[in-house]
Amino acid sequence: MTSVTVKICVGTTCFVMSSSELELLPEQLPAELVDRVKIEVSHCLGYCKDRNYGRAPFVEIDGEPIEQVTLPKLIEEIQKRLADK
Amino acid sequence: MIYNNNATRHNKEILIRLCELFFASRLEDQIDRLPLELRPKDGQATRCCVYRDRAIIKYRCMADLGFSVEDEQDELTPLSEYARRAMNRQPGQHNGKLLTVVDEACAGCIHSQYYVTNACQGCLARPCMMNCPKKAIEMQNGQAVIDPDTCVNCGKCMQVCPYHAIVYIPIPCEEACPVGAIVRSDNGKQVIDEDKCIHCGKCMQACPFAAILENRQIVDVLGVLTGEQKSVAMIAPALAGQFKVDFKQIVGSMYALGFDAVIEVATGAEQTAREEAREFEERMREGHEWMASSCCPAWTETARKHLPDLLPAISTTPTPMHYAAEQAKKALPDSVRVFVSPCLAKRGEALADPTVDFVVTFEEIGAMLVARGIDVADCTPAEPIAPASAVGRKFPSTGGVSEAIRGFLAKPDAIHADQINGLDRKTIKKLKAFTRIRGETNFLEVMSCEGGCLGGPCTICHPPVALRQLHELTDKD
Numbered sequence: 001m002t003s004v005t006v007k008i009c010v011g012t013t014c015f016v017m018s019s020s021e022l023e024l025l026p027e028q029l030p031a032e033l034v035d036r037v038k039i040e041v042s043h044c045l046g047y048c049k050d051r052n053y054g055r056a057p058f059v060e061i062d063g064e065p066i067e068q069v070t071l072p073k074l075i076e077e078i079q080k081r082l083a084d085k
Numbered sequence: 086m087i088y089n090n091n092a093t094r095h096n097k098e099i100l101i102r103l104c105e106l107f108f109a110s111r112l113e114d115q116i117d118r119l120p121l122e123l124r125p126k127d128g129q130a131t132r133c134c135v136y137r138d139r140a141i142i143k144y145r146c147m148a149d150l151g152f153s154v155e156d157e158q159d160e161l162t163p164l165s166e167y168a169r170r171a172m173n174r175q176p177g178q179h180n181g182k183l184l185t186v187v188d189e190a191c192a193g194c195i196h197s198q199y200y201v202t203n204a205c206q207g208c209l210a211r212p213c214m215m216n217c218p219k220k221a222i223e224m225q226n227g228q229a230v231i232d233p234d235t236c237v238n239c240g241k242c243m244q245v246c247p248y249h250a251i252v253y254i255p256i257p258c259e260e261a262c263p264v265g266a267i268v269r270s271d272n273g274k275q276v277i278d279e280d281k282c283i284h285c286g287k288c289m290q291a292c293p294f295a296a297i298l299e300n301r302q303i304v305d306v307l308g309v310l311t312g313e314q315k316s317v318a319m320i321a322p323a324l325a326g327q328f329k330v331d332f333k334q335i336v337g338s339m340y341a342l343g344f345d346a347v348i349e350v351a352t353g354a355e356q357t358a359r360e361e362a363r364e365f366e367e368r369m370r371e372g373h374e375w376m377a378s379s380c381c382p383a384w385t386e387t388a389r390k391h392l393p394d395l396l397p398a399i400s401t402t403p404t405p406m407h408y409a410a411e412q413a414k415k416a417l418p419d420s421v422r423v424f425v426s427p428c429l430a431k432r433g434e435a436l437a438d439p440t441v442d443f444v445v446t447f448e449e450i451g452a453m454l455v456a457r458g459i460d461v462a463d464c465t466p467a468e469p470i471a472p473a474s475a476v477g478r479k480f481p482s483t484g485g486v487s488e489a490i491r492g493f494l495a496k497p498d499a500i501h502a503d504q505i506n507g508l509d510r511k512t513i514k515k516l517k518a519f520t521r522i523r524g525e526t527n528f529l530e531v532m533s534c535e536g537g538c539l540g541g542p543c544t545i546c547h548p549p550v551a552l553r554q555l556h557e558l559t560d561k562d
Binding site for chain 1: 093094097098101328329448451452454455459460461462545546547549550551
């Protein structure tokens with residue numbers, strides 16, 4: 001079964017911009033996806049230093065940054081990627 | 086949810102930019118450009134146009150600089166002038182108000198709380214029209230329509246509609262206010278009634294337009310941090326759960342920001358618990374029926390303004406913040422004492438307590454860290470002046486106060502504790518009747534925020550996550 005790796009940035013900028021909520025991902029993920037998502041928490045990934053990447057908080061899915069993440073947006077992005085695989 | 090929406094992010098971004106300007110010593114000469122930079126001419130507007138957005142951002146900056154939007158004398162006064170005044174403000178010159186309403190932003194909210202939905206059949210009976218005391222309803226294209234300017238929100242139309250086609254839309258701030266302190270003025274904008282307000286901050290969290298803002302002291306604190314005088318950060322116990330790092334690094338980040346010493350208010354909490362336990366024993370000996378906690382200022386303000394009958398039951402023991410400030414005064418006599426707070430109500434408490442000079446919130450500390458480019462995870466671990474124990478560190482979570490007091494009692498079984506976990510209309514009703522319904526409860530812990538101070542309106546971390554992080558620390562103790 002294909003899976004994705006989600007890396008949640010908990011650096012200070014992302015945390016101040018509310019990334020803490022994203023740590024609830026394991027509990028909020030739809031049951032059928034739980035085994036297909038590998039969740040990691042990371043110190044500052046550095047995207048906040050470059051405005052070209054957009055605005056914090058950031059999450060990486062399979063190495064690709066996503067900006068202004070909220071929990072619903074993150075779940076949607078995960079579903080989209082898993083559907084494409 | 087409340088912790089994570091565009092409105093809160095927008096406010097934080099403005100605050101970070103303001104701090105960046107301050108640290109670059111460009112606040113006065115660049116702040117007038119800030120609204121333009123945040124809403125460039127060819128960029129997207131949130132409201133009707135970028136010009137309106139900019140006007141509202143200007144008011145947000147005004148509040149961030151510590152001024153009440155209501156006090157604006159001349160619309161032409163530029164932000165640079167407010168910045169200049171803020172930077173020259175002496176301790177004690179803050180206007181003493183805690184909240185301010187940006188009426189420009191407030192105007193976007195609903196005007197009539199009753200709304201006729203598509204379910205309206207345009208019936209022959211038309212009881213809505215017949216029963217409206219203000220003749221505010223007319224028929225348009227076969228359906229009833231309420232004129233918001235005439236409607237007085239009595240709700241009769243909703244009660245009489247046979248199709249349940251009329252709905253009630255609450256005004257979020259009014260609904261969130263536990264004490265009815267927000268009223269609509271004649272011009273249709275919300276006004277905070279200071280005689281009723283308990284400074285819990287719930288309206289601020291609830292407003293989808295972020296029209297209710299705190300009157301900050303951040304510029305004053307930034308001035309202290311970059312100035313000559315020594316400063317002490319008195320960190321509220323709830324700060325421990327706010328970042329995903331070791332607690333000692335959080336302490337280290339305070340030094341990195343420029344504070345000269347750090348005191349854990351959890352040590353003050355231990356003192357409060359010890360004294361409150363003694364007071365409890367004394368009161369029980371004297372035949373009192375029950376006692377309530379005193380550490381949450383939004384709660385004590387509620388009692389003062391709305392439940393005066395309960396005042397005699399509230400402990401007279403000083404709060405953890407006060408004890409910590411006394412400690413700070415002893416350790417560094419000529420220092421500026423800054424309380425690092427999860428909430429707004431503490432600023433109100435500090436304004437009335439001469440031992441505390443300023444209150445800076447977690448959110449503001451976060452903005453300063455981001456503006457300075459400090460990552461807490463990179464900070465050198467450091468110790469506070471006197472490290473606290475788990476007893477005091479658990480104060481900011483529900484039940485923490487009761488547990489601490491029990492620990493200090495000669496006979497721990499003598500206390501039958503109960504908690505009011507968050508003030509709202511329902512719990513205030515319960516408090517009103519408490520003397521009657523208390524049963525065998527003889528100690529009541531009251532916290533204005535659900536989950537305790539970790540759920541404070543000015544925190545950074547999602548409360549359940551913060552609680553997890555706090556437990557990681559206290560389990561180690």
